[in-house]
Amino acid sequence: DAGVTQSPTHLIKTRGQHVTLRCSPISGHKSVSWYQQVLGQGPQFIFQYYEKEERGRGNFPDRFSARQFPNYSSELNVNALLLGDSALYLCASSLTGTGVATGELFFGEGSRLTVL
Amino acid sequence: EDKVVQSPLSLVVHEGDTVTLNCSYEVTNFRSLLWYKQEKKAPTFLFMLTSSGIEKKSGRLSSILDKKELFSILNITATQTGDSAVYLCAVAADRGSTLGRLYFGRGTQLTVWP
Numbered sequence: 001d002a003g004v005t006q007s008p009t010h011l012i013k014t015r016g017q018h019v020t021l022r023c024s025p026i027s028g029h030k031s032v033s034w035y036q037q038v039l040g041q042g043p044q045f046i047f048q049y050y051e052k053e054e055r056g057r058g059n060f061p062d063r064f065s066a067r068q069f070p071n072y073s074s075e076l077n078v079n080a081l082l083l084g085d086s087a088l089y090l091c092a093s094s095l096t097g098t099g100v101a102t103g104e105l106f107f108g109e110g111s112r113l114t115v116l
Numbered sequence: 117e118d119k120v121v122q123s124p125l126s127l128v129v130h131e132g133d134t135v136t137l138n139c140s141y142e143v144t145n146f147r148s149l150l151w152y153k154q155e156k157k158a159p160t161f162l163f164m165l166t167s168s169g170i171e172k173k174s175g176r177l178s179s180i181l182d183k184k185e186l187f188s189i190l191n192i193t194a195t196q197t198g199d200s201a202v203y204l205c206a207v208a209a210d211r212g213s214t215l216g217r218l219y220f221g222r223g224t225q226l227t228v229w230p
Contacts, residue, residue: 004158033217033218035218035220040222041222041223042122042220042221042222042223043159043206043218043220044220045217045219048217056217058217088157090158090159105161105218106161107158107159107160108158109156109158110157
């Protein structure tokens, strides 16, 4: 069975540009969460989506947005990129929205974004 | 402000050594504490702890939670080079309409030399 898949794996952008990151959850999983991991830091929560609705948002500016599609895949969009947005962006899926509390949160390999 | 603090931030040992990784937390509406291993990119789940004093074990790894002192430890005995990784501690909290989110610490970088 395929795990959580993310694309692209690596990308380079320049300041001010826009980026779209994509995530496909494990088949049957309905919840997708996004995390940002800056080098040397732990992952920071950005968004959680469950059944195509936003269920949680971390302390990130409005330049960050996301959505979940009917097939439960998800996109993370970041506008007006800053140097500080350089990070590994992790997507995680769970069967239900409460997956976190049961440990059933599965991470993808991430998208490494470099902003020059 | 919710926070999760791990120590040490880095640790270098030789194969066969035993290590103890620490995690303290201050998170409102605590639900559970989780340990992950991150070798290159994707964190992989190790343990989830919800009750104090009950040790979880998996092979050479074990973990325990103290909800009174807001603290958890992860022990690895007879370390191997394959244990080299970043070990992340995370806390799950209830946030009203938010069904769940994880607060992560910075991680402990463990390096095991042959």
